Amino acid sequence: MGHYNRFAGANLGRLEALSDGLFAVAMTLLVFDLHAPAAAAIARAGGLTGALVTLLPRLLVYLMSFLTLGIFWVGQQTGLNFLAATDRNLTWLHLGFLFAVSLMPFSTALMAGFIAYRAALLVYWCNIFLLGALLFAALRYAAGAGLVRADAPEGAHRAVERRIVIAQALYGVGAALCLFSTYASIGFIILVQLNYVIAPRVWGLDRL
Amino acid sequence: MGHYNRFAGANLGRLEALSDGLFAVAMTLLVFDLHAPAAAAIARAGGLTGALVTLLPRLLVYLMSFLTLGIFWVGQQTGLNFLAATDRNLTWLHLGFLFAVSLMPFSTALMAGFIAYRAALLVYWCNIFLLGALLFAALRYAAGAGLVRADAPEGAHRAVERRIVIAQALYGVGAALCLFSTYASIGFIILVQLNYVIAPRVWGLDRL
Amino acid sequence: MGHYNRFAGANLGRLEALSDGLFAVAMTLLVFDLHAPAAAAIARAGGLTGALVTLLPRLLVYLMSFLTLGIFWVGQQTGLNFLAATDRNLTWLHLGFLFAVSLMPFSTALMAGFIAYRAALLVYWCNIFLLGALLFAALRYAAGAGLVRADAPEGAHRAVERRIVIAQALYGVGAALCLFSTYASIGFIILVQLNYVIAPRVWGLDRL
Amino acid sequence: MGHYNRFAGANLGRLEALSDGLFAVAMTLLVFDLHAPAAAAIARAGGLTGALVTLLPRLLVYLMSFLTLGIFWVGQQTGLNFLAATDRNLTWLHLGFLFAVSLMPFSTALMAGFIAYRAALLVYWCNIFLLGALLFAALRYAAGAGLVRADAPEGAHRAVERRIVIAQALYGVGAALCLFSTYASIGFIILVQLNYVIAPRVWGLDRL
Numbered sequence: 001m002g003h004y005n006r007f008a009g010a011n012l013g014r015l016e017a018l019s020d021g022l023f024a025v026a027m028t029l030l031v032f033d034l035h036a037p038a039a040a041a042i043a044r045a046g047g048l049t050g051a052l053v054t055l056l057p058r059l060l061v062y063l064m065s066f067l068t069l070g071i072f073w074v075g076q077q078t079g080l081n082f083l084a085a086t087d088r089n090l091t092w093l094h095l096g097f098l099f100a101v102s103l104m105p106f107s108t109a110l111m112a113g114f115i116a117y118r119a120a121l122l123v124y125w126c127n128i129f130l131l132g133a134l135l136f137a138a139l140r141y142a143a144g145a146g147l148v149r150a151d152a153p154e155g156a157h158r159a160v161e162r163r164i165v166i167a168q169a170l171y172g173v174g175a176a177l178c179l180f181s182t183y184a185s186i187g188f189i190i191l192v193q194l195n196y197v198i199a200p201r202v203w204g205l206d207r208l
Numbered sequence: 209m210g211h212y213n214r215f216a217g218a219n220l221g222r223l224e225a226l227s228d229g230l231f232a233v234a235m236t237l238l239v240f241d242l243h244a245p246a247a248a249a250i251a252r253a254g255g256l257t258g259a260l261v262t263l264l265p266r267l268l269v270y271l272m273s274f275l276t277l278g279i280f281w282v283g284q285q286t287g288l289n290f291l292a293a294t295d296r297n298l299t300w301l302h303l304g305f306l307f308a309v310s311l312m313p314f315s316t317a318l319m320a321g322f323i324a325y326r327a328a329l330l331v332y333w334c335n336i337f338l339l340g341a342l343l344f345a346a347l348r349y350a351a352g353a354g355l356v357r358a359d360a361p362e363g364a365h366r367a368v369e370r371r372i373v374i375a376q377a378l379y380g381v382g383a384a385l386c387l388f389s390t391y392a393s394i395g396f397i398i399l400v401q402l403n404y405v406i407a408p409r410v411w412g413l414d415r416l
Numbered sequence: 417m418g419h420y421n422r423f424a425g426a427n428l429g430r431l432e433a434l435s436d437g438l439f440a441v442a443m444t445l446l447v448f449d450l451h452a453p454a455a456a457a458i459a460r461a462g463g464l465t466g467a468l469v470t471l472l473p474r475l476l477v478y479l480m481s482f483l484t485l486g487i488f489w490v491g492q493q494t495g496l497n498f499l500a501a502t503d504r505n506l507t508w509l510h511l512g513f514l515f516a517v518s519l520m521p522f523s524t525a526l527m528a529g530f531i532a533y534r535a536a537l538l539v540y541w542c543n544i545f546l547l548g549a550l551l552f553a554a555l556r557y558a559a560g561a562g563l564v565r566a567d568a569p570e571g572a573h574r575a576v577e578r579r580i581v582i583a584q585a586l587y588g589v590g591a592a593l594c595l596f597s598t599y600a601s602i603g604f605i606i607l608v609q610l611n612y613v614i615a616p617r618v619w620g621l622d623r624l
Numbered sequence: 625m626g627h628y629n630r631f632a633g634a635n636l637g638r639l640e641a642l643s644d645g646l647f648a649v650a651m652t653l654l655v656f657d658l659h660a661p662a663a664a665a666i667a668r669a670g671g672l673t674g675a676l677v678t679l680l681p682r683l684l685v686y687l688m689s690f691l692t693l694g695i696f697w698v699g700q701q702t703g704l705n706f707l708a709a710t711d712r713n714l715t716w717l718h719l720g721f722l723f724a725v726s727l728m729p730f731s732t733a734l735m736a737g738f739i740a741y742r743a744a745l746l747v748y749w750c751n752i753f754l755l756g757a758l759l760f761a762a763l764r765y766a767a768g769a770g771l772v773r774a775d776a777p778e779g780a781h782r783a784v785e786r787r788i789v790i791a792q793a794l795y796g797v798g799a800a801l802c803l804f805s806t807y808a809s810i811g812f813i814i815l816v817q818l819n820y821v822i823a824p825r826v827w828g829l830d831r832l
Binding site for chain 3: 640641644645647648649651652653654655656658659660661663666672673676687690694697698699701702705706777780783784786787821822823830
């Protein structure tokens, strides 16, 4: 007789579609938290410029989170590109990963509101750690369960895993810097992310 | 002459795309209800940690709803995977199912706000029941209307139906536990969901 | 030399994907306007039940709007299924249609808040009229520009057009009923929509 | 050994799906900022009509932003249609473009709230400029990196680039008009956008 868990959650295309939708919503909601100043609080034109300038640090936090989500979207995409199929266990690992994605607007709003508080930074770091750990677990499971395509480039799957481990080590250093200052943490994390986005071909930085 | 209802709503790919989009939005909006504490209410760093700790029960409710939506997304996907085509009746049954999905952020916010109230728990259970009943009706209709693929695995369609019936019976038991305590209900429902997510291969729990 | 408007907006698949995404967001945001009662306003368990009962008329309005969006999503899907290609003019007609879709959460919230006011009902009706008029224009343009597939079923394209005209006439009657009472309008519109959803095979109602 | 950046972000289909999702969310959130008047503020039926009339200028700003997003969605789609593949650099240029898309609801709400303030108009123009500059950079990079399809129509790629440069020059003129009046700027920008939407075949306006 048929048994549910043997067929369930086996559609790779729908997992990709759900992921793209959820990333798209989370990326847009990040900035949706950035409210225009209330009209009543702005007495004259100069007041608006001043209010906008005070929003700039928040904007930097949203940009950082957009980069985070972009980095993990590229990472997930790259991992899924090598798969021939999925099964219900792998699908659930990715649903866990997507839950961590859905937490990002909250973590980001928290850090934007409490930029000088270690508790906010640690919540944010936990969120990044969760993203990395679940994506790593999904990659490792896919390799072990024989779901990787036969024609996937040699060593590609391990290269994604290696990238996650190094990135998480760097994010960990960034989080530890909050012992000195949360601003040092944020600055370091943004530098790490810009390195992954720009991938400069000097000093082997693009191979981290 | 052509007649609208013979052609309407026959695109299976677009039904899947709409479903993935709607699940993605609902899953992200669940947690979007989790607001960062207001800066004015937090006088010092310890105050933030305290405020975050009080958010933990809400986070548990969001996680439960994310699991609920994940379970039903996997269930719908599995049912649709076996179909050769859709028609307007089946499309409308799935649109009804998606309406129940769109109610989840409301039911979840209600339960997160009134965790000790039976009325909130019963609304939440009604939502889960509606999801199950409409998905079951869609599966039954598809089988009767001859929309199932000829090469679908033997017994697979019935396995999905059976899974829904057993799950709804367990959710019903969970809801009934609110006669004693809403916390007992929530604990029981979370255990049922974790069982479906993890599918442990002991005592036949993965075959429930 | 190449000229932008000859190549622009020619991807039918992306128009479908944008439409599915936008319908999914609008459908979920409808109900997102349904806020859980504030905890401070609820003194005891009976108070919550009472507050939930007062939300029921709003829920009915959301259900009506979900049906509206579902009907137009099925209609757009059916029209696009017959197309071999799109061009920039047709794409812009559909973008206008999607703008009308994005207005539905506003029209719905307005009517849910002012259920007895004719102005709210007329705004809602304008929104439905805009949806129908733009979808009709898109169908007519596609036929005239030779974008319909050669193997589309005979008369199918006209059947979709005919359906829109009859439905708009019925919605117009519903709107006119607000001269007597907005409740009569809402009741009539819901009956029209249920007819289109259920398509009962009696008295030729499914052929309207 | 495999090296992450050689495989990462190479899925064109997922880039399109993420883009469609993000545009869909941003387009719907524009209007979601348009709140129905509070019931408490409306004493009688005439009061509601008056309140709705005062919302009309805001609605015009939302329509302008919807046109902006539509124009750039068509532009991005047209550019991506000519590609045979993507790589991680091009993917990141498009992620930057999508970040600018995610800022539009904020810029729009700002301008809707402060329609007579130059600072709001300049923020809005910066957002449009960012959209154009990043899309142009993506097109230029794709051509240089040999990612364009061999069978893309002759001169098509350059036609998209040319369209962006002319449009940005016109938007720049519109922004400069705020030295006289922000209303002149908004009127001019809406005229430019309507020209691109309607593409009238007179005076060569459709070839701008």
